[in-house]
Amino acid sequence: MALAGPALAEMHEVQMLNRGEAGPMVFEPGFLRVEPGDTVKFIAADPGHNAESILEMIPENAEAFKGKINEEIEITFDAEGLYGIKCLPHYAMGMVMTVAVGEVSEAPQNYLEGRIPPRARKRFEAQLSNL
Template sequence: MVNIKSALLSVTLILALTFSAITIAQTHIIKSIGTAFNPIIVFAEPGDTITWINMPAHNTKSINGLIPQAAKPWQSQMGQDFSVTLEEEGIYLYECNPHLSFGMAGAIVVGEPKNLAELEKKVNYTHGAIQRVFRKTKEAIATTGQ
């Protein structure tokens, strides 16, 4: 006959081990302040959601060719808060279309920056604001040891 206490302990242990292996996705908030995104660089994990808020005269748009190859591009509506869930590992560079000339761009690093070398080759042919964000992203990656 199975001891009820032993059975409950076994079930509890199995559930604890199962749920400890599951990572809970996070939501990262990026706020537009004037003509800047804050924070300018976000570190996330695959499956995390990125939400842009306080977007009265802004949008967010992934930059063609400057996101992981298998990733889905996005473009929000002007003046609306927006969320996207990112699954592919790598660096995502994005901009606010009407304010890129003011330097309004940002980066999201999801998991490992697998496309760093590829972006290194492409970013030199982009707007100065994108180059600046990429340079800051590389520095942040070096600091975090990714």
């Protein structure tokens, strides 16, 4: 008799692009839902990009991360919740994405508070409509 083990963690890929389906300076996809333990590989498909967490937009028990410009970075998301991610050089141009880990159905009340550039805020609002 075979016993079912824990679900295997998945690897997801996100492209960091100068231009994509949502316009200039984007992560593709811009919204990603994953399970705790899944890993996301951020791929510098175009030069000049990085991926880093926005400290005020990650779960309290999550570890912040910061990738280097022009380099791939793999992040394993263990803590459930929402993660706001930016490309530091292009944050003001709206280069952001949202990773939803686990059974997240809405953003925390204060999720979009603070100093978020207008283009980034607009993209975050669109991404959160996927919850």
